[in-house]
Amino acid sequence: MAKKIKIDQSTEERILDAARKVFISKGMSGARMQDIADEAGINKALLHYYFRSKEKLFETIFKEIMQQVLPVMSAIIESDKPLFEKIRLFCNEYIENIKKAPFIPIFILSEVNKQPEAFVKRMWGNKKPPVQLFFQQVEKEIKRGIIKPIHPAQLMMNLLSMCIFPFAARPMFQLVGGINAKLFDELIEQRKKHIPEFIIASIKK
Amino acid sequence: MAKKIKIDQSTEERILDAARKVFISKGMSGARMQDIADEAGINKALLHYYFRSKEKLFETIFKEIMQQVLPVMSAIIESDKPLFEKIRLFCNEYIENIKKAPFIPIFILSEVNKQPEAFVKRMWGNKKPPVQLFFQQVEKEIKRGIIKPIHPAQLMMNLLSMCIFPFAARPMFQLVGGINAKLFDELIEQRKKHIPEFIIASIKK
């Protein structure tokens, strides 16, 4: 059967699944506890029984998501692979990852923007992804004459922008570019190879 | 005096300015009519006198913003300038433009994502930016052997992603990359030249 019934799920798991879905599509302020209860197939009061408040429930979901996203970002970057291979690997893995949950980027970006202070609090305790290592690697490759001079932060921004933004701006791209859903999916698939090629062609000496 | 008093503004203008500001920073669902009234220095009831409902007020703002943003995107692209010059011009103008209202991108993206159907309705009647012309120009330059083969849509995505995304992801970049506000602003400024160089270096034959 195509639809997942999840009849054997615990109530807590059902709530978390429902909350994740609703929060991601509507954001914290746009989500209703009723929506989440409906989605989970249970009563509103139960939400408060398991998680004291909407705020607490949101925190749980948000932390869960961030703790899933940040390590993925750094795992590849902090490896000791050669720069070009690292870039190829990152694009492939990262795009594949976002494809599974394409609304995550915009969710994170908008929530972080709405409450920058709360964000810092929520992320407190997380170790910062060691991007510095990546930066050093870039500097080294420049000195070795492997790649042209470029500010490592610019390279990082270019890389992440091209991987993530198309997912966040999908409706815009489809509208502005006159691209239908099927073609868009194909383009995304191609980007796993296109982006590293595009970047390497630009920086390689 | 630093703070703009705008004492000669009409009430309607004051409301629109206030609504724009509040909606952009908190989104449709996060914004309160009270916030907007306070920001405009008037009473809540007046908002309903000028605009029947919160929904109507939001529509007005959203449309206004979209009708400001979409043409800017196409104005440069549809000119008859050579491709490389067009890319340089676009990055420069576009980044300069977003700098004036850096929260617009994330606002548009998140609102569009939250109500995709409403978005289509709201945009109805807008003429589609003629990106097709840009696509054709890219194809032509490929055939002429000026640039390497690339899907025009990919080039468009790369271009727009690198210009817009850093603004949307600013807090993330600063956190993840350990970049302070001043450095970030400098990097953005540099991107006006960096992005076209980066792109042209990649696609030039």
Place this chain on the structure above:
DNA sequence: GTCTATATTCCGATAGAC
């Protein structure tokens, strides 16, 4: 046009039965 006061709706949260 602009205000105060009030109505109305919505929503997060709680009480209490089972």
Place this chain on the structure above:
DNA sequence: GTCTATCGGAATATAGAC
């Protein structure tokens, strides 16, 4: 643990005086 019923506050919207 799960439900129904309800409270209480907040937010949108309206009525009506000036």
